[in-house]
Amino acid sequence: MSLVSVNEQTLFLGVDGGGSKCRVSLFAADDTLLGTGLSGPANPVYGVERALAAITEGARLAVSDAGLGIEQLKNIVAGVGLAGVHLPNILEAVNNWQHPFKEMVLTTDLHTACLGATRGGDGAVIVIGTGSCGYSIVDGHSQTLGAHGFLMGDKGSGAWIGLQAVKAVLIAGDELGPKTVLQDLIAEKFQCENLLLVEKLTAAPSRDFADMAGLVFRAADRGDAVARAILADGAGYINLVAKKLLDNKPPRLSLIGGVANLLVPWLDPAIVAQTTAPLAQPEQGAVFYARSQLLPGFAGTVHAQ
């Protein structure tokens, strides 16, 4: 990777590209945030062209937000954390991109999320958002747990919680499982039930199920046994993920993602006691990684994945 012409004054873009959106932040050399951009889905597994277009659009918005012209992109280094690049063919497709930046440094979105949470040091994160996964990097060794997607995994995530709720409601509607207040809450949300609810949700994306997670937490607060069982099951899995990551002795473990805070009361308190708040965002983590790869004198402790 070229080291020429990247120096202590170079601006860095941090890109966090995931399945539902792409966040981009522009940082000055002293880590001052200069501008941000938000664009659409950027998981290249579901379309490389769309993902690359989302990165370009987010970068354009961030640069514009900082008062710079888009022609400046060619002077800026992009650190890019992207879902799906653990897959060899996806990694190759993205690396072959004729990107608009001075230089692009690519790694997985989990890696950059972890580097953000630790400010570039060793550590671990569990992402509990629309989906779920765990990641640690310690002494140059990384481990990924979960990241199995909506259909086959994502246990404990918002989408998983919502899907379990719909399954329980449908079974209860057939009088083959316990009644639950989720029946009323979900019928009210969608204005239908039983087979009409099935029709409405059959092709729905995972984020539509994640939108239901709040109802499950609400029902659990009311003492609903079905909702409580769903959350206990999901939390039990996240406990296992946390224990496995803690076995790697990471200096820090952070829970991140939109559902993390909601799930904390359901987790093992002994595990929660070992977690700390993330120090920075994934976009910052992407910049830490890019600097560590391009600036020989960079003082961070960032390991390549």
Add this chain to the structure above:
Amino acid sequence: MSLVSVNEQTLFLGVDGGGSKCRVSLFAADDTLLGTGLSGPANPVYGVERALAAITEGARLAVSDAGLGIEQLKNIVAGVGLAGVHLPNILEAVNNWQHPFKEMVLTTDLHTACLGATRGGDGAVIVIGTGSCGYSIVDGHSQTLGAHGFLMGDKGSGAWIGLQAVKAVLIAGDELGPKTVLQDLIAEKFQCENLLLVEKLTAAPSRDFADMAGLVFRAADRGDAVARAILADGAGYINLVAKKLLDNKPPRLSLIGGVANLLVPWLDPAIVAQTTAPLAQPEQGAVFYARSQLLPGFAGTVHAQ
């Protein structure tokens, strides 16, 4: 519905249109099978035009198989059992079809499957194939259980069994769940594991998961605890469906679909003892229903759904 010009000599086509294929049989007035046709997916929920084209193609093949010309379709009555027509907007779209038949009599594929299994009488069926569902019709009252689809239900079905196997294998791959011989069996089938397996199956249709069900039965036969737990869980649900349907006092209960026979050894023997083999195919059931609706003197006991 017009009764003109349909008489005891009229030929009837029976159509069984489901999510993976459309089976069509042509019957003489005395129920002799004259020809059959097999065409593609015919669930109008996933495309009305495609479903109607599949019915036409299946009918064309069946008529041709019987040595008749396609122009004969206009003299033939079609009894059509179709997935998805329990949904009002789908029912309307199919009923508005300018079909090529003398007359079309439409109902759900579950209804015609049940009428086939009972030769047009009251009774109940549990379909255990790629998906799962239960249906009974007794004294003009019908009940549908399940039919919640791959993502949200289909418990006990081939696709559900395969999906549980993949989930268990991925969890075991992360060392967060028990080891299982399914890990080797599935790795061998797909020549990959862990996140590469996730990629291969993320967008796979339910029939690809149903194709794995045989591996789970094989692993269970070898004593694998994970496989046995999956089959016991699925069978437990089918037991509940059967008990609920038997509460309606149907004269017969039949288990149909490609996975039914495999699952029988896992079901409650007291329930299996109350089942009987289906008397005829769903296409025949569709013809029973069409005759009952169009021939005033039809001796059957077929009730409208």
